[in-house]
Amino acid sequence: MISKKNKNADRRIRHERVTEKVFGTTLAPRLNVYRSTKYIYAQIIDDINRVTLCSSSSLALAEQCKGKNKVDSSNLVGQDIAKKAIEKGIKKVVFDRGGYIYTGRVAALADGARKGGLEF
Numbered sequence: 001m002i003s004k005k006n007k008n009a010d011r012r013i014r015h016e017r018v019t020e021k022v023f024g025t026t027l028a029p030r031l032n033v034y035r036s037t038k039y040i041y042a043q044i045i046d047d048i049n050r051v052t053l054c055s056s057s058s059l060a061l062a063e064q065c066k067g068k069n070k071v072d073s074s075n076l077v078g079q080d081i082a083k084k085a086i087e088k089g090i091k092k093v094v095f096d097r098g099g100y101i102y103t104g105r106v107a108a109l110a111d112g113a114r115k116g117g118l119e120f
Contacts, residue, residue, distance in 0.1 A: 015099030022096045023047050031081070031093040031113065031120065033106055040074045040105050042081045042113075044093060054084040074105040078112020086117050095120045 024030025024047040034041040043055035058065050058073040061080060065073040085093065093113075100106045114120075 011099040013099075018096065018099060022094050024094055024096075028092045028094050028120075029053055029090060030096045031118070032096045033098045033100065033109055035098070035100055035105055040070070040077055040109060042077055042109055044081065044085055044090060053088060053090065054081065056081040056084060070105055071108045074108040075112035075115075078109040078114075079116040081109075082113045082116025082118045091117065092119045 022030060024045050026046055026048055029044045029046045032043050032045055039058045041055070041057040041059075044053045045051070046053055056077050058070075058077050061073070061076055064076055068076070085091075095110060097106050097110075102110070110120075
């Protein structure tokens, strides 16, 4: 029987390794990304106080994402999370790609957040 490789388990190992190095402070919180097969989620986390400051997802923006592909939806999520962060006074963040490769939807979300005014 052919054994199938569990890609999500490998991603979690990469995420653990990256999370040891990437740490969100009060001055520069962590922009975390989670990518499912259908949606993409982003949240800004203050790791010192262990608080989620703001969040956004393509599920929450379903009306705006209607008729768009996943990459365009990710870009909208990035712009929305940037808008919410700037309203809370956050301009600088540390990007945590969640163990995913920085391409496609993850890169589109980061580009959208940069376009929205976040620095990382």
